[in-house]
Amino acid sequence: MPYPPALVAPMREEMISMGARELATVAEVDAALGDQKGTMLVFVNSVCGCAAGNARPALRFALQHGVRPQQVVTVFAGQDVDATARARQYFADYQPSSPSIALLRDGEVVHFVHRHQIEGRPPQDVAADLAAAFDRHFAVTV
């Protein structure tokens, strides 16, 4: 059962404040992920403080890195249920967990961070791994 909107509003706001676009409906997910071009980070947000409490600050750190995705979008697991289920169809090779992070390039998942790779780790460490993934998959080669 979803938490009261007022309770999760700060968690949504935390993502929006770092430039993420929230996808709250299936149509919004399809518009963003269907025929996706370029580079994109999809954050599956979560209420769970055990991992999401580290994941959001980690993303904020990582997005300050020189190489970053062209677009950052987010769905909220347990809150926007249909939108989250649809987003997960775009990375169906990976079992659902939240929070989690998918990096996409031209519609292909090039890197995936599961919840268990976030739990109990300082945000700076998760951010460093993400920044390395940005360099590996999103850096422009000339």
Added chain:
Amino acid sequence: MTGHVFHPGHQELHGVTVVVETRGSRTYVGRFHSQDEEGVHLHDVGVHETSAEGTSKQEFLRRCDRFGIRAELRDLLVPTSEVTSISRLVDAVR
């Protein structure tokens, strides 16, 4: 909302994805809820059964790490008498 925790006061592994090894042929990977006199309580649990033909336990753990845990059981209690070790998945695949 940084570090916001809705369930303070739980055990250190609460919410962490762990590997529970048992005296039998089964290994469980799931989200630790708690441990008490009854045993270890897990959520969203993947199960590996050691057999001659199947995937090795280490390969199973590697797949869990890479692709996530395919939850076969929503909730599970592993009895204390069965548990031989509990470790974080990230440590088990290192």
